[in-house]
Amino acid sequence: MELGIIGLGKMGANMAERLRLAGHKVVGFDFNKEAVDKLTAAGSVGVSSLEDLVKNLSAPRAVWIMVPAGQPVDDTIAKLEQYMEKGDTFIDGGNTNYKDTQRRHAEAAAKGFEYIDCGTSGGIWGLKEGYSLMIGGDKAPVERLNPIFEALAPSPTEGWGHVGPSGAGHFTKMVHNGIEYGLMQAYAEGFSILKAKDTLGLDLEQISTIWQKGSVVRSWLLDLTADALKKNPTLDGMEAYVPDSGEGRWTVFEAIDLNISAPVITESLIRRLRSRENNNFTDRMISIMRNEFGGHAIKKS
Structure with a gap:
């Protein structure tokens, strides 16, 4: 053909x-x-x-x-x-x-x-x-x-x-990518928690390979994550900037139109948007409010 x-x-x-x-x-x-x-x-x-x-x-x-x-x-x-x-x-x-x-x-x-x-x-x-x-x-x-x-x-x-x-193929792929956003966010947050526990000295690459076999969270996405950590375990030279190509946004809009609660996909999209903000104004606003009502310290640049 x-x-x-x-x-x-x-x-x-x-x-x-x-x-x-x-x-x-x-x-x-x-x-x-x-x-x-x-x-x-x-x-x-x-x-x-x-x-x-x-x-x-x-x-x-x-x-x-x-x-x-x-x-x-x-x-x-x-x-x-x-x-x-x-x-x-x-x-x-x-x-x-x-x-x-x-x-x-x-x-x-x-x-x-x-x-x-x-x-x-x-x-x-x-x-x-x-x-x-x-x-x-x-x-x-x-x-x-x-x-x-x-x-x-x-x-x-x-x-x-x-x-x-007509449209069913692209609609299905749209939701597929929305799910992908959520899965990626969950893996990213989990590995961030592991990395932050300095006192245990956890090896992220080792843990990712352990999870690849027998674990309920094993997946092809985890396999790719393990490969990435093997190449660059500390993510050196990478910026915390995550683009989106549209499908996650469209999935969230459809969920709202259909009255479907989709908090994981929605929050994963919001986190991608937030990754692009330099000197995040939202977080600075929260910091200044905490200082006003509770006298909490402000970390200055």
């Missing part, structure tokens, strides 16, 4: 290679010429324009879009529509807001195109481990492209599935 991929960053390039190894034809485009050249050198077809990408695919075509959420997705679709034909399929594999996905699905359907949303998890490890795929969209195009999903997933029968209509 053939697939076009737009966006040959680390994840897109690894997806292309996994598909190539499974015997599928991949045509890739990226504005970064070096990324295109690497794809070609690996045995796939690298092209220098969206028009060439479409020309190198047989109808009905399928194009996987791996670009940042928001306007870049709309812009890419608008450019592709000039060259694609009715019956061709767009697959948005990025972290898109599901409401945008539902809008794009309706717009694509009105023009005779198919539109699939595929929440994709696996990051830089997907080439080796396979990708977890949460797929939304109409049944017919999803079934037609099953060989692509089977090749990208950990196995043909595991780690992927058609979870519902």
